[in-house]
């Protein structure tokens with residue numbers, strides 16, 4: 001009763017920020033993302049009748065802080081399998097954890113794929129995506145590769161809050177250059193931050209009301225492979241989300257000085273040098289530059305040259321979460 005799965009993070013171009021139901025973890029806004037091909041999370045799940053509790057190791061060390069969320073997500077799969085068996089979970093992140101690189105997205109996507117196989121459930125991708133969403137909203141999107149849409153839905157049971165693949169990675173091969181400006185764990189996690197924004201930001205109603213229009217326009221830009229339109233929409237959605245974050249009380253200011261310098265540099269590369277590149281920033285200080293593969297080395301060099309940029313990672317678009325062979329250990 002063991003299996004290993006791999007998933008990669010995804011980067012939202014139209015952002016998810018806010019929940020319409022915290023228990024089922026239903027998003028208040030739809031989102032659109034690209035799944036990366038690196039960095040990756042690999043997770044081995046083994047159900048074992050001799051265990052009294054779930055055991056979680058993250059990068060080789062026990063992680064009691066994350067255990068409750070992981071156990072709650074596994075409970076959903078255990079219910080379907082009609083078992084109470086506890087699991088040993090060994091997960092490895094090949095990138096900085098909890099620094100705004102969406103490790104929870106790849107983490108929960110890999111977890112549900114491995115647990116599904118270990119329990120012999122054989123659930124379909126949509127169901128796995130829904131189960132991953134219960135663990136972490138953005139994880140629903142990492143079940144699929146390339147360009148992915150996640151609707152907010154309207155139904156109370158969340159059956160219409162489903163992620164769908166929009167376009168394969170190979171159909172529009174883009175690259176993502178990630179400028180890491182801090183390796184520190186963020187002080188306020190996404191779930192807590194979203195709830196704070198919902199309760200206190202005067203911009204929150206405008207944010208949720210405008211999300212469906214942004215999502216529809218971004219879907220059209222993806223279908224048309226219209227880079228300029230996607231660039232404009234993505235930067236707009238990103239800055240609008242950060243306006244909501246920054247106008248929350250107390251404020252959520254995820255940026256540092258280097259974050260702003262990277263955004264300015266990326267704008268200059270596009271507007272002055274004509275490079276096909278745009279930025280997006282999540283609930284952390286890292287900056288993701290989305291560009292053509294041809295422009296990626298120049299974008300990476302420009303960002304690496306900025307003071308305060310500690311590391312630059314490059315990725316192409318990749319596939320959704322998948323099972324690995326036994327030989328490919330985590």
Ligand code: 2P0
Pocket residue numbers: 011012014015016017025031104105135136137138139190191281282283
């Ligand atoms: C996103 N973020 O769309 C947005 C943009 C962060 C900023 O999804 O509470 O870890 O687990 O559902 O998925 C990060 O939030 O939040 C996120 P939960 P999650 O990528």
